[in-house]
Amino acid sequence: MSTRRPWRAGALVLCIAWPAADAAPDVARGEQIYARCQACHALAYDRVGPRHCGLFGRVAGSVAQFGYSPAMRNSRIVWNDKSLDVFLAHPLKTVPGTTMTYAGIPDANERADLIAFLKHANDTLECANTRAATP
Amino acid sequence: MSFFQMPSPVVARRLFLGQSSAYLSGAAVALLAGNDALAAGSGAADATDVQILNTALGAELEAIAAYQLGAESKLLQKPVLDLAVTFQGHHKEHADVLARTIEKLGGKPVAAKAAYNFPADQLKSQADVLRFAARLEQGAVSAYLGAVPLFGNRDLSKAAASILGDEAMHWAVLRQALGEAPVPSAFMA
Numbered sequence: 001m002s003t004r005r006p007w008r009a010g011a012l013v014l015c016i017a018w019p020a021a022d023a024a025p026d027v028a029r030g031e032q033i034y035a036r037c038q039a040c041h042a043l044a045y046d047r048v049g050p051r052h053c054g055l056f057g058r059v060a061g062s063v064a065q066f067g068y069s070p071a072m073r074n075s076r077i078v079w080n081d082k083s084l085d086v087f088l089a090h091p092l093k094t095v096p097g098t099t100m101t102y103a104g105i106p107d108a109n110e111r112a113d114l115i116a117f118l119k120h121a122n123d124t125l126e127c128a129n130t131r132a133a134t135p
Numbered sequence: 136m137s138f139f140q141m142p143s144p145v146v147a148r149r150l151f152l153g154q155s156s157a158y159l160s161g162a163a164v165a166l167l168a169g170n171d172a173l174a175a176g177s178g179a180a181d182a183t184d185v186q187i188l189n190t191a192l193g194a195e196l197e198a199i200a201a202y203q204l205g206a207e208s209k210l211l212q213k214p215v216l217d218l219a220v221t222f223q224g225h226h227k228e229h230a231d232v233l234a235r236t237i238e239k240l241g242g243k244p245v246a247a248k249a250a251y252n253f254p255a256d257q258l259k260s261q262a263d264v265l266r267f268a269a270r271l272e273q274g275a276v277s278a279y280l281g282a283v284p285l286f287g288n289r290d291l292s293k294a295a296a297s298i299l300g301d302e303a304m305h306w307a308v309l310r311q312a313l314g315e316a317p318v319p320s321a322f323m324a
Contacts, residue, residue: 036281036324039194039274045252048193092183092285101187102281 023109030117033110040100043121044130049100052118053127055079060095071097084115181287185242188233191295194278195230196247199223201271204253205264215261215312219268222305229298236291265313272306275299276323 040048050063057080061073075095077083088111091100105111121127202223205211211219234244258264279299286292303323311317 033324035270035273036277037274038270039276039278040190042252042254045254047252048190048197097186099186099190099193101183101190101285102278103284104281 025109025112025116027113027116027120029110030113030115030120033105033114034117034121036105037114043124044126051130053122053130055084055118056122069097069099071095072099081115081119084118085111088114183285184287184291185237185240187282187285187295188237188240188291189242189245191279191282191298192230192233192237193245194275195226195233196245197251198226198271198275199230200247200251201253201268202226204251204255205258205268208255208258208264210258210261210264212261215265218308218312219264222268222272225301225305229301236294262313265309269306269309269313272302272309275302276306280323 037049037052041050041052043052045051046063046066050066050068054063057078060075060077060079061068072095075098077087077095085108087094088105089108090104091098091102092104105114202219205219206216206223237244254267258267276299279295279302283292283295283299286295307317310319
């Protein structure tokens with residue numbers, strides 16, 4: 001009997017028990033992380049920060065009637081997975097002068113989960129109704 | 136006049152509470168503005184510090200309006216109503232100190248909005264109002280937590296952490312009132 005087999009079996013157990021670094025983003029976990037954003041943001045309406053419905057594909061600083069910082073208005077960012085990931089990691093470094101004075105989310109997996117939740121939320125009825133009601 | 140010379144314990148208590156309140160208010164301003172500390176060079180406040188304070192002020196003003204909505208909703212029964220008014224008072228104190236500090240640092244404090252877009256149509260019971268308030272308080276804790284490491288002046292970080300502690304207590308009490316575990320985890324993020 002090979003002495004290597006127990007090691008292989010152990011490795012198999014580890015593979016099953018340990019989530020891969022590139023595991024698929026978790027929407028439910030992203031929803032929990034979104035609680036941090038809810039000091040200033042809501043999905044369907046503007047608060048201290050702008051609404052998140054309609055976020056993907058939107059030009060930064062473009063929600064009508066919202067009072068953005070000049071820095072955000074002039075950032076030329078288009079919100080997508082990549083730009084959100086960069087911004088959420090270091091909001092103030094990415095857009096110096098933004099009013100989003102938040103240290104950021106350093107954990108890449110947490111950012112991925114949050115972005116997945118935001119994407120999911122944009123497909124919900126709540127956001128659909130917001131889009132329909134927005135002139 | 137010494138407390139021992141007071142005509143009654145009630146008078147003594149009133150005087151003590153009045154003096155404590157005045158002392159705490161003054162201390163809070165000193166804590167947040169930290170002029171002495173600024174002069175001592177523990178980290179000069181800069182434009183970013185003023186912006187952080189202004190974002191916090193905006194959120195505090197919104198919280199005041201949110202509690203006003205809850206208080207006027209006729210959905211809150213005593214003693215929950217009293218709790219909401221007390222918490223609103225704390226947010227007013229936070230807002231007042233933040234605004235004065237921003238002015239001291241040469242900034243212009245943001246003003247309260249003429250109207251806030253709260254989901255009033257979704258608040259149909261006391262529990263709905265409590266949940267709404269708890270969500271705002273939880274967010275506020277995270278927001279202050281995210282702001283604390285950003286201040287150039289460490290005294291402002293300390294002051295923001297002081298407000299964070301207060302918001303965390305609000306959140307815990309609101310959760311308790313909802314019948315939820317008041318402190319759901321060992322860490323906040």
